[in-house]
Amino acid sequence: MNKKKLVVLSGAGISQESGIKTFRDSNGLWENHDILEVASPEGWRKNQKLVQEFYNKRRKQAQECQPNEAHRILANLEEQMDVTIITQNVDDLHERAGSSQVIHLHGELSKAQSGINPELIYPIKGWEIKEGECCELGSQLRPHIVWFGEPVPKMDDAIQFAGIADYFLVVGTSLQVYPAAGLINYVPNEAKKFIVDLQKPNYHLSNDMIFIEKKASEGLKLLESIILGEL
Template identity: 75%
Template sequence: MSKKKFVVLSGAGISQESGIKTFRDSNGLWENHDIMEVASPQGWNKNRALVQEFYNLRRKQAQECQPNTAHIKLAQLEDKFDITIITQNVDDLHERAGSSKVIHLHGELNKAQSSFNPDLVYPLDHWEIKEGQLCELGSQLRPHIVWFGEMVPKMSDAIEEAAKADIFLVIGTSLQVYPAASIIEYVPSTAKKFLIDLQIPDYKLDPSVICIEKKASDGMKELENVILEE
């Protein structure tokens, strides 16, 4: 008997429990920086050194953090389900917890890419990208991050996975970041849908979505009991 297809859309709330800060704070700043200064092509062109330093520090911080209960429970559920995780997060906590199929919509901190050709991507074995580190075409390496105003190349892969879901979970995100938030629209009407977040969206969700208003780790404990009983 084949395993049910379980697709997860994860956001900043799941990593926040591991100590990784989100840029969607009330003051609109990300680690005391205006978001557009450090997460846009314009910011890169204006002050490349600032952007590199910013992501070098984010990379170092992420390497010092550990997967939490929510990450671990999702990885453990691979024994029972065919799980694909679509994440808005750029850390590798899902992989370090043991998840084997992860789609990173917004890039990955532990990779670099060419500033000339975004298809040239390189793994990093350290936490710094330094000035003078070049791609094979001779252009400076930059963070492998999808910045504001850039295309989200993994969207088609994410939509394809969502369209096959028997169970669909949104965790650690209140579905406000687009285009990622639109992925739930491609989930089959027959699928069971769940949302775990401390802030349930104030707009009207599809009534078929079961909402669990808890932090990610507590919500996963509750969800696990529900889906394993079926």
């Protein structure tokens, strides 16, 4: 018997319970930085040292955090379902919780890429990319992060999985960042759709989308019981 397909779009809210600061958090690592200074090709060309320091700090913090109950529930659901996680997060908490199929739309903190060829990607040992560390073409390594103005290479893969979902779950994201927010439009009409978040996204949601107004860990406990009760 084929397993039902659960496709998850996760955002910063699912990692917030692990202690990772959310994007533009009032007390977060983005504070005192114009976003374009640390998350754009222009910012990289202007001040590589600032950008490296910014992501080195984020990487160090992410490595010190642990997966939470929400991450673990999604990993455990693989026993009963075919689960694909499409995440806007750049941490590796889904993988560390045990999820085996994770698509990172916005890149991964744990990796570096060539400054001139984005297809050259390397694992990072430790938490730093240091000045003078270069790719095989001699270019300074930069964070493997999709910055503003750059294409989202994994988007086509994400669309394909959204298009075959039996269950589609949005958790911990406000649906304000495109193209990720547009994935909902590719989900089959007959699929069951859920949103788990403390605040209902300011997004035109279809009438068949079930909203669970809870933090990620609590909402996923409830959702797990709903889905498993149907299988």
